[in-house]
Amino acid sequence: MDNKRIIGIMGPGSGATDKDLETAFELGKLLAENDYYVLTGGRASGVMEAAMKGAKSAGGTTIGVLPSENGEDQSEFVDIPIKTGMGSARNNINVLTADVVIGVGIGPGTASEIALAIKAQKPILLLNQSPESISFFQKFGYEQLSISESLEEVLGIVDSFKSS
């Protein structure tokens, strides 16, 4: 009803690189500044936490879809904790709930989310990917997959999905 779009930022937890964390923070901040909700897997780790910290630094609102049933794994930067109690099966809820799925870096959980986002026919944007990731995901021939080198391009891509 409030017409704000939900952008999902997916990425590794403990396996995140410094560049992943920095990108996730800046991305969360940028999206919040542009009045998007930032959705992540909600845990106090890696890309999830960095993205939400960035969003909060710009006064945004964050949604964390947690694997736990009691919030024990919740980042302090989650405003709205959705407690699923479903472990990694919650990855599909992240994907279905996001209007656009952005992958920052890669881990097994991230890989499952990008793959599920293709299944769910969601717009996808990949950042900080290895050549192997890019080759792998491009091979599916999925039309709504974008690969970006910089945050400057992100808003243009996300907004193009918004207007569609």
Add this chain to the structure above:
Amino acid sequence: MDNKRIIGIMGPGSGATDKDLETAFELGKLLAENDYYVLTGGRASGVMEAAMKGAKSAGGTTIGVLPSENGEDQSEFVDIPIKTGMGSARNNINVLTADVVIGVGIGPGTASEIALAIKAQKPILLLNQSPESISFFQKFGYEQLSISESLEEVLGIVDSFKSS
């Protein structure tokens, strides 16, 4: 992070009585006025929609945990649609995510949510219940179950859980 509590309002969809709808609207309004998030099953029907409409009438923020995967069943009064694609299995997410579960009226879905809320050890408040419902749920001997006759008592009960 924003410290707002999430109150779940559960109740029948198409089977809701006029009194259920009126109670749900007033309850949603009251909770929004007192700065709670209002969470429901998110569909454009019955107690769910009435509660969210009430919350929006007071400028509140609503969370709808939808059974569908694409939002086709979404009420226009949902601010934050969580698209689970899980059908009635999402009832457990409603319950786990709510800090307090309030049942307004009764239907099979509502009954499952109240029962799951006992399993999950959540504070529960029941409104507009038949004698059969009250007898049934009281028989479990669950300590955090309150039954109320009027909305005047609701805030006191919800706030008591908040402070705990």
Add this chain to the structure above:
Amino acid sequence: MDNKRIIGIMGPGSGATDKDLETAFELGKLLAENDYYVLTGGRASGVMEAAMKGAKSAGGTTIGVLPSENGEDQSEFVDIPIKTGMGSARNNINVLTADVVIGVGIGPGTASEIALAIKAQKPILLLNQSPESISFFQKFGYEQLSISESLEEVLGIVDSFKSS
């Protein structure tokens, strides 16, 4: 493909009465003797375990739909453990997978399953219920709900659903 029907036996875990356990054992045995699969929540507790023990005593095959993700809670009488990792949200899978849902005794989990079975329009048979349970569930006016006093009637009721 093997045309065996799956009968779900739902009932309390640690809260089961002696009569519940005895009924569940005899029911599991009876269903296995009549070439049904016996499905339960799979845990090593109460009605679930008793029903599967009964089925195994007659050489039947048991399906246990577990809340855990690693089988830590699994009864030794489960042949086919389905590890959901979803906690109580797996109750809906029990119900959807069963061709007929039989409730033996009552607890909060059982109550959620009977309620979800009404939602899912499954044939339901209730055994060992208190007057409060019977009054509560009858109030929904659901046509495919049977209440039985003895196991003698069970096969007739289950078979009638099978042939439909």
Add this chain to the structure above:
Amino acid sequence: MDNKRIIGIMGPGSGATDKDLETAFELGKLLAENDYYVLTGGRASGVMEAAMKGAKSAGGTTIGVLPSENGEDQSEFVDIPIKTGMGSARNNINVLTADVVIGVGIGPGTASEIALAIKAQKPILLLNQSPESISFFQKFGYEQLSISESLEEVLGIVDSFKSS
């Protein structure tokens, strides 16, 4: 209790190649001959159906974990249909329930399952993969990932996990 292990065969539905289908059939047959349960996503399509058809040709027992809630998408080669009503979120149940996960070919759903299997620390065997898939999954440095060129090696690999 019957001590049969469950082997999950994952692979594309409509996007399966002829070689994928042939491999899946032979693999299902081989596993059934060696007294394993064959688990798939249960739909009447691609690798899932071919694997179960192979298992049934050898008198095996098949488990199909379906995305639907009513079995509308069920292959005729499923013996035990688990109706999840959860769409692609059921992929995590496939993975958790399988003692070993075998990927035959690749599609987005398969990719999500292999990734979730790494998350769940399951033994994984990949067949019929492109160089891009192999490079991508090997990059995670996951120790329990095997890549095989022929079915002759499969039993040795699967049995090694069984004995562990």
